[in-house]
Amino acid sequence: MLFRPNPSSGVPIYLQLMEQVKHAIATGAMRPGEQLPGMRKVAEELVINPNTVAKAYRELEHEGVIELRQGAGAFISENAPSKKDAEKFRAAQEAVAVTIDKLRAKGVADEDIRRLFEAELLATEGKRGE
Amino acid sequence: MVSDRLAIETVDLWKRYDGIDALRGLDLQVPTGSICGFLGRNGAGKTTTIKVLLGMAKATRGVARLLGAPAVDAEVRRRVGFVSDEKDLYDYMTVDEIIAFTRPFFPKWRTDLEQKYRQKFELPGPRDIKDLSRGTRTKLALLLALCRSADLLILDEPTAGLDPAMAEDVLQALVGHVASEEMTVFFSSHQIAEVDQIADHIAIVDRGRMVVAGALDDLRDRFQRVQLVFADAAPEVRFHAPGVVRVTRDGRVLTVLTREREPLMTEAKALLPASIEVSPVTLKEIFLESVRTED
Amino acid sequence: MLWHKAWRETRGRFITGLLILTVLSAAKVYEYVVAQRMMPMAESVLSGAEKTPLGDAIRDAIAVQREFRGFIWYNSFRDNLTQLGVLFAVLLGCGGLLAEAKKGSALFTLSLPVTRKQLLGARVGIGLAQCFALAMVPPLVIPLLAPVVGQSFSIIDALVHGLCLFFVGALFFSLASFLSTMFGDIWRPMLIAIVIACGAVAVQLVLPELGLFRLMSGETYFRTGALPWMGFLATAVLASALLYSAAETLERRDF
Numbered sequence: 264m265l266f267r268p269n270p271s272s273g274v275p276i277y278l279q280l281m282e283q284v285k286h287a288i289a290t291g292a293m294r295p296g297e298q299l300p301g302m303r304k305v306a307e308e309l310v311i312n313p314n315t316v317a318k319a320y321r322e323l324e325h326e327g328v329i330e331l332r333q334g335a336g337a338f339i340s341e342n343a344p345s346k347k348d349a350e351k352f353r354a355a356q357e358a359v360a361v362t363i364d365k366l367r368a369k370g371v372a373d374e375d376i377r378r379l380f381e382a383e384l385l386a387t388e389g390k391r392g393e
Numbered sequence: 394m395v396s397d398r399l400a401i402e403t404v405d406l407w408k409r410y411d412g413i414d415a416l417r418g419l420d421l422q423v424p425t426g427s428i429c430g431f432l433g434r435n436g437a438g439k440t441t442t443i444k445v446l447l448g449m450a451k452a453t454r455g456v457a458r459l460l461g462a463p464a465v466d467a468e469v470r471r472r473v474g475f476v477s478d479e480k481d482l483y484d485y486m487t488v489d490e491i492i493a494f495t496r497p498f499f500p501k502w503r504t505d506l507e508q509k510y511r512q513k514f515e516l517p518g519p520r521d522i523k524d525l526s527r528g529t530r531t532k533l534a535l536l537l538a539l540c541r542s543a544d545l546l547i548l549d550e551p552t553a554g555l556d557p558a559m560a561e562d563v564l565q566a567l568v569g570h571v572a573s574e575e576m577t578v579f580f581s582s583h584q585i586a587e588v589d590q591i592a593d594h595i596a597i598v599d600r601g602r603m604v605v606a607g608a609l610d611d612l613r614d615r616f617q618r619v620q621l622v623f624a625d626a627a628p629e630v631r632f633h634a635p636g637v638v639r640v641t642r643d644g645r646v647l648t649v650l651t652r653e654r655e656p657l658m659t660e661a662k663a664l665l666p667a668s669i670e671v672s673p674v675t676l677k678e679i680f681l682e683s684v685r686t687e688d
Numbered sequence: 689m690l691w692h693k694a695w696r697e698t699r700g701r702f703i704t705g706l707l708i709l710t711v712l713s714a715a716k717v718y719e720y721v722v723a724q725r726m727m728p729m730a731e732s733v734l735s736g737a738e739k740t741p742l743g744d745a746i747r748d749a750i751a752v753q754r755e756f757r758g759f760i761w762y763n764s765f766r767d768n769l770t771q772l773g774v775l776f777a778v779l780l781g782c783g784g785l786l787a788e789a790k791k792g793s794a795l796f797t798l799s800l801p802v803t804r805k806q807l808l809g810a811r812v813g814i815g816l817a818q819c820f821a822l823a824m825v826p827p828l829v830i831p832l833l834a835p836v837v838g839q840s841f842s843i844i845d846a847l848v849h850g851l852c853l854f855f856v857g858a859l860f861f862s863l864a865s866f867l868s869t870m871f872g873d874i875w876r877p878m879l880i881a882i883v884i885a886c887g888a889v890a891v892q893l894v895l896p897e898l899g900l901f902r903l904m905s906g907e908t909y910f911r912t913g914a915l916p917w918m919g920f921l922a923t924a925v926l927a928s929a930l931l932y933s934a935a936e937t938l939e940r941r942d943f
Contacts, residue, residue: 273672
């Protein structure tokens with residue numbers, strides 16, 4: 264279910280993995296309490312560095328998204344973003360769709376739209392708060 | 394002791410061959426437990442470094458240490474596995490024979506892994522090595538290196554000359570092995586994509602010297618491209634911030650490639666540009682910029 | 689396992705040499721019978737010849753070969769076994785790590801937890817054992833086969849001649865081994881060793897006391913029964929020096 268990250272995208276692989284897990288939770292593909300595949304298995308299947316997988320899992324644990332249970336494995340934590348957040352996610356998807364339609368209607372090219380979003384995100388990074 | 398944390402260490406390493414300095418004060422540090430990609434142009438000194446580390450060539454000057462021991466020590470190689478770029482083995486032996494030949498040198502030989510890799514790599518036991526394809530020879534060389542319970546694995550261009558499927562097999566075997574056995578991997582490569590994929594540390598060498606080294610995530614974080622767009626012509630400015638690799642001025646756009654994002658951002662904002670865009674730099678670009686700036 | 693590898697890399701040459709030398713040695717035993725029939729004719733031709741150094745030498749040669757022991761010495765030990773013995777000793781000494789480097793597997797070998805001295809030691813060990821076999825087996829078939837042609841040959845004689853062949857053979861083996869640590873191809877060490885062998889022949893003509901091939905053929909023992917201890921000692925010392933140099937050269941070599 265986890266798919267290969269893009270190593271050349273410039274985004275660190277561990278971040279891509281974290282995003283995949285969070286996305287899977289948001290869309291309901293993985294639910295609280297369910298077990299994630301083992302780190303070793305993930306590394307071998309995706310052919311990426313095991314340390315990278317470990318880092319992703321650690322960060323996810325730090326953020327409270329998953330729990331690492333000694334000897335048992337990694338599990339989606341109970342208070343991870345749930346279906347409620349899946350709905351929030353879907354609402355966000357809709358909002359983005361509306362904005363993009365509006366911009367396209369104004370004649371803004373897709374490539375520019377993407378850059379505008381990225382630039383805005385990067386410029387306001389720190390402002391989101393820790 | 395520092396040496397316990399470093400699987401490989403060189404300090405001011407020099408190597409002269411026939412009046413040419415192949416290595417000119419190389420400082421290399423490979424942390425234990427990492428997968429370290431060793432990048433460099435042809436002739437930059439990658440293979441020479443590996444040869445000095447394995448005692449195949451003697452350093453002209455400087456220190457080279459493997460797992461804390463001097464590189465010339467034969468005994469430390471009991472804990473090291475090596476796959477050369479030529480992957481030439483004993484042509485006249487069969488697969489079975491070379492495994493039988495190599496096994497006794499390593500008291501910690503893992504027969505369970507030997508069985509596993511024989512099957513996984515589909516190695517034909519009674520076949521002569523000279524009749525094997527390059528890909529199969531690579532897998533055989535890998536088996537011989539992986540089964541000895543080594544603490545350190547050194548590979549010189551492990552996937553060179555292999556088709557993408559075979560290359561992926563090799564990388565997968567490496568990653569799978571590292572995931573279950575504690576070891577450090579040091580591999581030189583021209584395939585930036587594969588270094589991106591499996592390495593967590595990199596070392597870039599150019600003309601016998603280290604130009605970039607460190608944790609890959611760290612480098613990706615710090616190496617950035619900053620594009621400043623101005624209302625009028627972009628100013629001609631000399632940046633004082635450390636780590637600036639390249640500044641390009643094109644009309645109203647100033648593009649800065651830097652190794653240290655933070656100091657540059659401060660300076661950039663002070664120029665009051667109309668917009669600032671920061672985009673990540675790929676490993677390929679990091680590599681190309683690092684080996685070009687010396688020109 | 690290093691010894692096994694050294695064996696695998698030289699067994700072709702060794703077995704070929706052993707077969708050729710043994711067969712030649714055996715063949716000479718039978719040749720005696722043929723030669724004997726021609727002997728009276730040769731003697732009658734020469735009996736009327738003048739007393740010149742050449743004539744004397746030929747007369748001496750024929751006289752020596754009249755007996756079985758002399759015939760074997762003249763044709764086998766002095767001729768075949770010496771010349772071919774040197775050739776095969778040199779062949780066995782060629783190769784080694786540098787030759788491996790040309791073919792590519794040297795890096796694999798060098799990455800093993802063995803010192804270069806150990807690598808050389810295995811090759812030298814196998815090589816000297818092979819030289820010993822090549823030196824001893826062909827002479828020992830002579831006492832074995834002599835009764836078949838109605839002759840006898842002392843085993844002690846065979847052993848002593850074997851030793852003579854071995855000591856000088858070992859010297860050439862050591863020379864080839866040393867040259868092999870300097871040149872990677874098979875040809876240069878072989879060529880240089882053979883040139884040196886020719887040089888030794890020249891030296892022998894001028895200074896018979898320093899005759900390397902006289903030693904190898906065991907001439908002193910044949911004629912006087914005295915064992916050439918000095919010769920054995922000198923060749924052993926020289927061979928050791930060459931092997932020591934080989935080890936040092938290999939140690940310094942960059943691959």
